[in-house]
Amino acid sequence: MALPPPVSDSASGEKRAGTIQSVAMAARFLAILANSEEPLALSVLARRAGTGSSTTHRYAQSLVQEGLARQDPISGLYDLGPTALSIGIAALKRMDAVEVAARHMKQLAGRIAASGGVAIWTERGPTLVRWYRSAYFSISSLGLGDILPLDNSASGLVFQAFLPASLIDAARRRQPDPFRGAPPSAATLDEVREACFAELTGHLLPEITGQAVPVFDAQQELACVITTVTNLGQAGTPDDRSALFETAKAVARETGGAARFA
Structure with a gap:
């Protein structure tokens, strides 16, 4: 959660830069x-907020009175209160990780020379539910609604790394023979889990690179996978990987999900 900028104790006047100072300060303490x-x-x-002890005490007590914070009667320590927790839970219920991921992937596809989108898990395997063509010259045969191979796509490896084996086995039986490759080794899946990333070149389509990163929800469960596919004849680059990671981090910040990668 981003923190509002520090507000000086000596600041006077209720409004600052178009915002109400007391609300901005309360938000700052809650974010901390x-x-x-x-x-x-x-x-x-007080030290983290950059305010004096008297101002901090005044705001902290106000937050306690409203249930946004609580103070332990023995230790005197402050923590989030029941009202703040209720607000957070309500916000999570309204948050659709797929829609958030789709919005960020659309922006990413406009910045890099690779198409990208969002895949969810279905009984037939990874399915593209959002797909955005690169703003650059783009040649790719993937499109919205496509089912991706389990073993021959980066998205398939990510789903295999984080979903129960029973779901994977059921989907593998439903996929056609041309989709089926050699199932990844346990060591390969361990590497995907550790890095929270998978990359394959020339497996799904010749001479292209697919990259995929998991998106987790607030309960640390796999919500979807975000993926990029380079244009025909182009290999993936470290910059592409970094851009995909940064997008995943942005999605995690917005949805309250875990960002398990560095």
Whole structure:
């Protein structure tokens, strides 16, 4: 959660740069509590917010009164309160990870020389539910609604790494023979899990590179996979991989999901 900019204790006037100062400050304290791995002492909260102890105490107590924060009666430490938790849960219920991932992938396809989209799991295997052509010259035979091979696509490897084997086996039986490759080894799937990334060149289509990264929801479960495919005759580059990772991080920040990669 991004923090609003520090507000000086000496600032006067209710409005600052088109925002209400008291709301901006309250949001800052809440963001600090949300980003902390443990409850915070008043002094730590003040230091991280860049405010004095009196201002911090005043805001913290106001947040406690509204249920947005709570204070342990014994230790005096502050943490998120029940109202803040309820708001967070409500926001997550309204968040569609696929739609968020699709919006970010559309932006990515407009920036790099690769097409990209979002794949979800169906009984027949990875299925492209969003697909965006590269803004650059693009030659690719993939399109919306396509089913991807389990063993011969980067997306297929990512799904295999994070889904139960029973689902994978059932989908493999439904895929046609030309789709079926050699199932990946346990070591290969371990590598995909560790890196949260898969890349294959010349497996799905000749002379192209497919890259895929998992997107997890707030319960740490696989929600979808974001993937890019280079144009015919082009190999993937480290810049493509970095761009895909940054997109996955942006999706995770917006949906509350885990970003397990560095």
